Amino acid sequence: MCGVGDFHVGSGLVSMYFRVGLPWLARRVFDGMDYRNVVSWTAMVGGYTESGMFEDAVDVFRAMWVIGGVLPNRIALISVLPAIEFLANLPAGKQVHCFAVRMELSGEVSLNNALVDMYGKCGALWYARRIFNDGNWCKDVISWCSMIQGYGLHGDGEEAVALFDQMRTSGVMPDSMIGLGVLSACSRAGLVFKGLEIYHSLVKDCGVHPTEEMSACIVDLLGRSGLIKHALVFIKSMTVEPGPSVWGALLDASVIHNNKEVQDLACRYLLRLEEGNPSNLVSVSNLHAFEGSWNIVEEVRAKIKQEALKKTPGFSWISPT
Structure with a gap:
């Protein structure tokens, strides 16, 4: 148990136990503390978020001010936003935004970036854009990237492109992350020539x-x-070695448009690049089973059995659309 004067030590122990993968011990230390301040609560919120225990992170964040009577600081707000984003818990996200306004942190760049990202991922693009358009803070590359990716995630390619142009006009040069967000938006929206x-x-x-x-x-x-x-020509012209994501994208397209020749080509390269990945082997096996190519199915299944591989649940290169 931690005494009243030991909250700094207790907070350090909480963070340490989360770092070594022992969240239950972190919680035990936290519950045993006689006095908890914003640092202690924030250590719990951030620890749960980084451990992927998102619901616990949001619950502790609420308990901080509802039960503990402690107002969250900037770090606590930033720490809980990825958990809220993952859970798509928009009401909780709005609560964080209210705290930011109440604490007069609406001009803080890292917090605003996190809010824009959260609203974008939750589909509340109007809220994200309202924060983004506020002229009381200085936007950086991360700000533009978060807003563009939000539009891209929800298929608004035209708005993402209009924003890739405002950014350049403002003097901010795009990087690969911003480029990826805009190109992803163009792909979702079918804007071929613009992409x-x-x-x-x-x-x-x-x-x-x-x-x-x-x-x-x-x-x-x-x-x-x-x-x-044209996709094949582009792959041949690439200056970087085509990896699994490239051949996976081609495989998806060939399945959608029923191009057997390209489908077989993508399968061969995909299996060659990630021969030890059981998900790829199972995906290819299932694909050829659907088409009745049982000779290839038997060959792939024999390979799976020979290497004693197990499928990783919930993953496939084949997209449902």
């Missing part, structure tokens, strides 16, 4: 080095629009 234009502008005008993820977005953009051959 290609943005990709080439990023590479040629902004000096952004194309990552595998950016390249996968282009393959997805072309492939989902039925331009399978």
Whole structure:
């Protein structure tokens, strides 16, 4: 048990136990503290969030001010927002926003970025944009990236593109993360030509080095629009080695448009790149079973059995749409 004067030690122990993967011991120390301040509560909120125990993080955040009578500080607000974002708990997100306004932290960049990101991920783009448009704080690259990714996540490619343009006008140069957000938005919205234009502008005008993820977005953009051959030409022209995300995007497109030749090509490369990944083997097996290619199914299943691999639950390169 921690005495009244030992809350600094107790808070340190709470953080330490979370870091070593012992959240139950962290909670035991916390519950045994005679006095808890904002640092103690924040250690619990942040620990639960970083441990993926998102519901516990939100519950402790509420208990901080409802039961403990302790107002959260900026760090506590930032710590709970990823948990709220993951749970898509918009009412809790609005509570955090209210605290930020009440504590006169609405001009704090890192907190505003976290709020924009949370609202964007929860689909409340109007709230995200209202914070973003507030002229009382200085937006950085992360701010633009969060807003653009929010539009991209919800398929509003045109707004994301209009924003990739305002950003450049404001003097902020895009990086690979912003490029990925805009290209993803274009892919979801089917903006083929605009997506290609943005990709080439990023590479040629902004000096952004194309990552595998950016390249996968282009393959997805072309492939989902039925331009399978163009997607293959793009893959051959890539300056980085095409990885699993690229071939996975091509496989998705070939399944959607029933292109057997490209489908087999993508399968071969995918299996070659991640031969030891059981999910890929099972996905390919199921795909060919659906098409009745039982010789390939037997070959893949024999490989799975030979290597004694087990499927990782809930993962597949094949998208449902």
